[in-house]
Amino acid sequence: MIKLNRRQALIMGGAAAATALAAPAIAQGTKIKVGALRFTSHSGSFVAKDRGYFADAGLDVELEFFQAAQPMAVAIASGDIDYAVTAISGGLISLAQKGAIKVIGGALIEEEGIDGQQILASDAAFQAGVTDPSKLGGKSYGVTQTGSSFHYVGSRIAQAEGIEMSFKPLQKVGAVVGAIKSGQIDAWNIVPHIAKPLAGSGAVHIIGAVQDYLPGYQTTTVFTSAKNAADQRDKTEAFLAGFSKGVADYNSTMIDQSGGDAGIDEMVKLIHQYVYADRPFEKAKPSIVNGTMRINEGAKLNMASVKDQLEWFQSGGYVDASVTIDDLVDTSYVEIVG
Known part of the structure; x- marks a missing residue:
């Protein structure tokens, strides 16, 4: 009988949880840029990169960091980055209306019983x-x-x-x-x-x-260019497969605490490379742990929340009233709920 150490067990558990998004066959080492904020909520991307899940999916990922959501949306539309995780903004919706961007999944979500925003x-x-x-x-x-x-x-x-x-x-x-x-x-x-x-x-x-005030709020979404969503399906599915394995590890470790205190310490050290990296580990750890929120397994998307957001942006005149949910979301990639 083969015995696994705690880290190996966590990784295998995370991989099993994400098998619904098995990576398609693409050229190994396909280079992509992934946009992120230096927030704990972006840990799915951090874990997928550092634990080799993106590499296993055939992707060579470079993370590019931003300080707000709207510049990230512009970078996706211009092709400066390929995939990103961030909140829905008026700028993102307007770019979607122009055929430049598509939401393809969900990430951070407000869940009862877990401290959120x-x-x-x-x-x-x-x-x-x-x-x-x-x-x-x-x-x-x-x-x-x-x-x-x-x-x-x-x-x-x-x-x-x-x-x-x-x-x-x-x-x-x-x-x-x-x-x-x-x-x-x-x-x-x-x-x-x-x-x-x-x-x-x-x-x-x-x-x-x-x-x-907003139970089930789909705080952040996964999105890409409309071109990637329509014409680069294998690459897009590979990104979602790697990302989802990272998310599964994160949720298992930080929310379900399947690896105990040692597992949490290992995960926090990984995240600390990207979040509060200018602080000593012992000072950064409480803040990173405090940031634990649910990230949707398999990048599933709460469509009811996305529709509410779209309606608000339209009602305030921040985006055109003619934008449809189909302009904004490609529902063919992940499970849609709500």
Whole structure:
């Protein structure tokens, strides 16, 4: 009987969970560029690259990092990168309408029972009485760009609470962090690996959770150029196969904790190469662990959430009213739910 060490068992388990997306035969070493943010939520790509799952699928992957969603969408449309994982934005939808981009799967999702994106208030706003989202009426809410995913989430919170807020575009996540810490904006929403350390420092306060307003929110999606989706099916399926094995490892280790503390440590060390790499491991580890959220197995896509996002962008005039869900999504690659 062959005995496996913990790492081998985790890898084999992750591979088994992703067999529904077995890699097609493509030329070995096919070079592609994959867009990402330095967020824990992009760990599917990090794991697939470092554990050889992309290579097993025949792909030689170079990761290219961005600071916001919309520039990544532009890079896909221009052919500067081949595949990416990020939130749906107005820019992405408009490029899809022009036939440049297709969403082909889902990634990060809000799941009940797992800490997801947190709603934050600046210390100044909190001390002035903004202790829950219902008290955000008349306050300023940070976003990267007008028509970004942050704008969508903030607007849905305001709608649910029956209040109005002003939205302040600051272009980059780092700029929003600085603005809420200094009190230049009153509120924001962000993934837990950023939200919890900020709250722990006392500079901001967690006043709510996004999943209370948007259960099942398809926070990020997997997308590519319309050309890749239509004409490079083998390459696209190979990317999804490798990515899905990385996701399976990540979920198994960080959410199901199948490898125990040792497995978590090994996974965090892998992610630390890309997230908070400028910090010592022991300081980075709590933030990375705090960022644990479910990434959809097999890149399945919550279509109900995607449709709600599209409708919001249309209702606000951020994208053309004539855009259809078929313009945005190629449903032929992964399981569609919702």
